[in-house]
Amino acid sequence: MVIAIGFEGSANKLGIGIVKDGEVLSNCRRTYITPPGEGFLPRETAQHHREKALIILQEALDEAKVKPQDIDVVCYTKGPGMGAPLVSTSVVALTVAQLWNKPVIGVNHCIGHIEMGRLITGADNPTVLYVSGGNTQVIAYSRRRYRIFGETIDIAVGNCLDRFARVLKLSNDPSPGYNIEQMAKNGKKLLKMPYVVKGMDVSFSGILSFMEERAESLLDLGEYTAEDLCFSLQETIFAMLVETTERAMAHCESSEVLIVGGVGCNLRLQEMMGIMCKERNAKLFATDDRFCIDNGAMIAHAGLEMFSHGWKTLWEETTCTQRYRTDEVEVTWRGE
Amino acid sequence: MSSAWEGFELFKQGAEGRVYKGTYLGRPTIVKERFKKFYRHPDLDEHLTKERMKAEARAIARSKTAGVRTPCLYLVDFESRRIFMEEIQGSITVKKFINDTLSDCSEEDSFRTILPVATEIGSIVGRLHASNIIHGDLTTSNMLYSLSTEGQISITLIDFGLSHVENSAEDKGVDLYVLERALLSTHSNAEKLFPLILQSYKKVNVKDSKLVLDKFEEVRARGRKRTMVG
Numbered sequence: 001m002v003i004a005i006g007f008e009g010s011a012n013k014l015g016i017g018i019v020k021d022g023e024v025l026s027n028c029r030r031t032y033i034t035p036p037g038e039g040f041l042p043r044e045t046a047q048h049h050r051e052k053a054l055i056i057l058q059e060a061l062d063e064a065k066v067k068p069q070d071i072d073v074v075c076y077t078k079g080p081g082m083g084a085p086l087v088s089t090s091v092v093a094l095t096v097a098q099l100w101n102k103p104v105i106g107v108n109h110c111i112g113h114i115e116m117g118r119l120i121t122g123a124d125n126p127t128v129l130y131v132s133g134g135n136t137q138v139i140a141y142s143r144r145r146y147r148i149f150g151e152t153i154d155i156a157v158g159n160c161l162d163r164f165a166r167v168l169k170l171s172n173d174p175s176p177g178y179n180i181e182q183m184a185k186n187g188k189k190l191l192k193m194p195y196v197v198k199g200m201d202v203s204f205s206g207i208l209s210f211m212e213e214r215a216e217s218l219l220d221l222g223e224y225t226a227e228d229l230c231f232s233l234q235e236t237i238f239a240m241l242v243e244t245t246e247r248a249m250a251h252c253e254s255s256e257v258l259i260v261g262g263v264g265c266n267l268r269l270q271e272m273m274g275i276m277c278k279e280r281n282a283k284l285f286a287t288d289d290r291f292c293i294d295n296g297a298m299i300a301h302a303g304l305e306m307f308s309h310g311w312k313t314l315w316e317e318t319t320c321t322q323r324y325r326t327d328e329v330e331v332t333w334r335g336e
Numbered sequence: 337m338s339s340a341w342e343g344f345e346l347f348k349q350g351a352e353g354r355v356y357k358g359t360y361l362g363r364p365t366i367v368k369e370r371f372k373k374f375y376r377h378p379d380l381d382e383h384l385t386k387e388r389m390k391a392e393a394r395a396i397a398r399s400k401t402a403g404v405r406t407p408c409l410y411l412v413d414f415e416s417r418r419i420f421m422e423e424i425q426g427s428i429t430v431k432k433f434i435n436d437t438l439s440d441c442s443e444e445d446s447f448r449t450i451l452p453v454a455t456e457i458g459s460i461v462g463r464l465h466a467s468n469i470i471h472g473d474l475t476t477s478n479m480l481y482s483l484s485t486e487g488q489i490s491i492t493l494i495d496f497g498l499s500h501v502e503n504s505a506e507d508k509g510v511d512l513y514v515l516e517r518a519l520l521s522t523h524s525n526a527e528k529l530f531p532l533i534l535q536s537y538k539k540v541n542v543k544d545s546k547l548v549l550d551k552f553e554e555v556r557a558r559g560r561k562r563t564m565v566g
């Protein structure tokens with residue numbers, strides 16, 4: 001029996017979770033929410049994490065009914081992510097590891113999402129769509145690596161959504177993407193916009209600038225409502241994601257899809273992916289906001305898998321890195 | 337129309353549509369049907385399907401002029417969303433060819449067997465680009481391997497739905513980048529394979545290979561440098 005604690009703070013969420021051999025004992029989280037029209041900046045986000053860290057840590061221990069001495073390994077997000085929030089969170093993790101005298105594991109954030117998704121849904125060997133504020137990747141496992149088949153060639157899908165929400169001055173509470181999703185439910189009229197798929201890669205920057213240039217005048221002229229624009233944006237970018245996922249599935253002859261990452265809790269995206277899967281006799285696996293959105297349990301779980309297979313991060317290597325590709329990690333805890 | 341469609345049988349579900357096999361006007365024929373995708377908005381689906389069919393039909397013909405082997409086009413029917421084309425008989429995908437070879441032979445033998453295929457892929461892509469044709473989805477699933485009656489290796493390029501014509505070094509660079517990534521994620525010997533492809537690419541696309549390869553490096557570097565937050 002192994003118990004792991006995980007610290008996640010690579011973006012505007014601070015999460016601390018405790019996992020015991022694939023069972024989530026606690027998964028506590030706070031989100032740094034900025035005013036409408038504003039994104040989150042590294043310095044302020046790091047400050048948020050520092051302020052909340054000890055409160056959430058206590059919560060996570062209490063909820064899990066676990067004492068520090070019961071914990072076997074301390075896991076933290078090594079990257080990718082924003083420098084200052086990453087480091088602030090890792091300092092907390094490394095400090096408690098020293099205090100409690102526990103081994104440490106630095107975890108790749110993307111791998112955390114994937115392993116958590118597999119654990120919660122029971123998907124065995126899925127094609128993974130990883131969609132969040134900073135990432136857009138189509139991933140499949142082969143030869144001990146999570147290989148990237150397709151990705152955005154410019155900005156991430158969540159970044160595109162967040163920045164569009166700023167154009168419309170939508171609230172960032174609980175998240176800009178959530179508010180776009182709610183607005184889109186009342187949209188009807190589809191605005192034609194760029195649709196950019198290159199092989200298994202996608203591009204969103206053209207769409208974003210297209211919308212930024214036109215949104216105001218389209219609304220002023222009364223041709224489209226804000227709801228129509230949210231609807232059109234979602235329909236277009238999600239279609240691109242489903243299409244590239246399907247391309248990867250065809251190429252890999254895969255019949256499972258797993259959606260992970262913050263944008264993955266969007267129900268319209270899940271619905272579209274589900275229809276695609278049905279049309280090719282495949283199966284969709286998705287999770288809800290507890291596990292889709294950045295959280296501590298996913299870092300604990302991935303770290304626990306690594307720990308159980310002999311991984312240990314040496315003290316002098318307990319650094320953070322803003323760039324850390326999914327395919328850099330050798331996945332020793334899965335078969336060929 | 338319905339009579340032309342008689343006797344066709346589902347053969348594969350590809351990335352964009354279903355592929356059927358049968359006979360049309362007495363010839364072995366493949367039909368690619370881009371069926372309605374209900375996951376996307378009907379207007380978007382209609383628009384994309386038309387564009388993809390047009391692109392495919394155009395590029396199949398254009399590539400022939402460029403000296404690249406493609407299936408002969410028999411019929412394009414927008415109504416039923418079907419394209420009828422020559423079946424490349426006795427062919428397998430290059431993906432299957434490479435993976436079968438790797439699993440059947442020693443490393444040295446498989447390298448010798450795959451070498452001429454890699455060279456041919458490079459020169460095909462080189463010829464396409466020299467004629468400003470961007471394929472848009474260069475993977476080993478979209479290349480067919482077959483042997484002529486004389487035992488000559490023949491590679492046929494298919495699946496031109498994402499293609500376009502553009503004299504752009506950037507687009508050609510992205511085309512190569514898509515190919516490299518598809519190889520790296522699919523084939524364990526890709527590290528050796530891709531340089532061979534580039535070598536023969538350079539020989540064929542003399543006109544702008546320097547510019548294209550610079551762009552390719554640039555696109556690649558962008559991928560590595562991209563910060564990923566969240």
Ligand SMILES: Nc1ncnc2c1ncn2[C@@H]1O[C@H](COP(=O)(O)OP(=O)(O)O)[C@@H](O)[C@H]1O
Binds near residue numbers: 349425480497
């Ligand atoms: N002309 C052809 N001759 C023989 N096989 C073909 C031909 N066209 C397609 N195929 C087979 O069907 C598969 C899917 O075709 P493709 O054109 O790539 O469609 P998709 O866009 O759906 O991927 C190919 O990988 C190949 O195995």
Ligand SMILES: [Mg+2]
Binds near residue numbers: 477478495
């Ligand atoms: Mg194909």
